[in-house]
Amino acid sequence: MSSPILKLIAQRIALGVLLLFAVSVLIFTGTQILPGDVAQSILGQSATPEALANLRKELGLNEPAVVRYFSWLGGVMTGDLGTALTSRQEITTTLMPRLWNTLFLAFWAAVVSVPLAILLGLLAVRYRNGPIDKSISGFALASTSLPEFFIGYLLIYFFAVKLQWFPSISTVYDGMPFLDKLRAIVLPATALVLVVLAHMMRMTRAAILNVMQSAYIETAELKGLSALDIIRRHAFPNAIAPIVNVVMLNLAFLVVGVVVIEVIFVYPGMGQYLVDHVSKRDVPVVQAVGLIFATVYISLNIVADIAAIVANPRLRHPK
């Protein structure tokens, strides 16, 4: 089985890299058409013309865009994301802890939400159209219909302000004991779980139900297998591809889409970092963060594709 699969995987990865290049061009162009300019935004309302001119010169804003693009790309290829315009710090050194924080939060949210969603999906199928299925679906749909900030505020109100079980602000920092860190992120992680749960759970349920209508399931039923066995041995393995797909999509969201949650819980992750720098027009940082987000997104999609290829023999032999 090896060579056609490896070839397909290599193709997917090559395509991903190509896509990343295209994205880098998009990000660069996008940051060029933001209104206002960096120098003005750094200095804000109190900018004097002299200070503006000095800063512009210092930041090299007078060079043409193409030159700046290639020097940026060259840096990125060698692992140098450049220097933040506003604080003059190496982007790599300031960004890495933030990325780490975001991954930490996303990891725990995923550890809880992925098995939970799949389990709930399976349960819903097993007891489909019964009260269990209905209450699982109802709860999931309700939590996904509420805006993230509302879920966040509800959690803060009940668990931080009223009961005082968990802190309402999740500032984590280097050297914080691991258990304290976990305690600090309980509320934002819960909020994230509630946000992504429904999507994954509904998709699991739909994918398995879809498979359940196939002829071989009927055969299994006629063979006398129990409902759980049918789901476990025949339906689930065949529904893996769409489930992995939606799981990956949600994992990507956990990394790149949590700005609101990070702001509400004052969590020092990438989202807040990006927002601060966008509003200051700190272009190199915006570009770096954009590129990292794109990388996460594209890699997770590649993983989903590869999983689908491995899970479904038909995809290995394209006609």
Next chain:
Amino acid sequence: MSKELEYLSRRVAAGKLSRRDFLGRAAALGITAPFANTLLSTAASAQEPVKGGILKAGIQGGEATNSLDPATFLSQVPFNFGKCWGEYLVALAEDGLENRLAEEYGASDDAKVWTFKIRQDVEFHNGKTVTAEDVVATLERHSNEDSKSGALGIMRGIEGLKADGRDVVITLKEPNADLPYLLADYHLIIQPDGGKDNPAAGISAGPYKVAVDEPGVRHVGERFANFWQADQMGHADQVEIIVINDATARVSALQGGQVHMINRVEPKIVDLVKRVPNVEIKTLSGPGHYVFIMHCNTAPFDNNDLRMALKLAMNRQEMVDKILRGYGTAGNDFPINASYPLFADDIEQRTFDPDKAKFHFQKSGHDGPVLLRTSDVAFPGAVDAAQLYQQSCAQAGITIEIKREPGDGYWSEVWNKQPFSTSYWGGRPTQDQMYSTAYLSTADWNDTRFFNERFDKLLLEARAELDQTKRKELYREMALIVRDEGGLICPMFNQYIDAVSDKVAGYGGGVNHELMDGYALAKCWLTA
């Protein structure tokens, strides 16, 4: 204990009421002398600073882009943290200025040459002694034309700087009676060698040493053992600022006990926060104001009748009631209020007068709508304020067209560019500074395009005048000129609204800015 007694006993403890008067008032309220004495000692011990603990503040206005270089300070968090680790020459106080590193200062008769004597034996965090040379180097760095310091504008009047033993001698191009006030600017933290080697090292002579600096996340200061004024500041072992830009998160962090004080409570939720047990709301009327600005040199605003019509069509009280929910005062179309020492309080308050507004509008010969640009970033509630204004103008027969601009780029594309827009001013410590920043013909931020020779002349005259009575008169005349001819519609002065936990003592005494001018962390202490 009744509120009144409690208040009175705190006044005694703060030295604002005599013990005898207190006992008299207590007797009048039917309290026996022994009990009154007990009250008094409780209040006094509550006033005695307690050392220790970690004092935390949740503050709006910090970004990942902040730096410890005082020249780049712009938002609230660096401002507040700067007051924890930085030391200044002088600081604003309730009755003028307080000497910090300057032991004394004085001016030549023409207010052109100023001498500051630097306090002896004050130590920087790195162990070096503060010298006049360090002060000179600091001022040099901020006044250098290549500098991008936020204080550059006010430092431009300096012609010469030199250190002479313990003295710092500052020679000005033009006389300026307000120079010490300028030097209280929050950017001018005195650093070793002026911070020329490493401006962002965070080293000065303040009560706390920088222990953690994570821009946009949190900042921690650790008590500096050799602080020169240890009995008055630096009571907590540690101070921590947590950057909380979300208003709801700020309030819930205070409620949940994760921070002891927060800034910027939104006017619309103040009444809710007041109901929270163990939390006190602190308001401060400062010089900050919300404005509608017209360019006096751009049609149709180059017509004083039209400007007058637009001023008269502003319902100031309604703005204060609805936009500020009462947390502020009505403005009078000049940028000065009672928070300035030489404020003239006898200028007639302009009120909403649709008939007079209609008259001036017709006299101006302008017809058709007037375009006003606004955005939520101009000031909190700016878009609502614009709509209220639209309605009051309609009563005077003036049509206002509102254009809502994106917050992104508002300061670069709209404010100071477009002829009619909304904005805010944080105010300045002195009238001279406020007027020279925004109303002098040559001002960098003359955002009303106000060019008035008489006004400019008066400003320079007042700046050189050391006689306070005469100065006050000059400022009064300038206020009238701006009020009646300028392009400023100033409907309201906003109050700063902080909320503080009842575990905190020593809060109070700030002028001009929120959280006790940024000194709350440095001066307060924890009682429990």
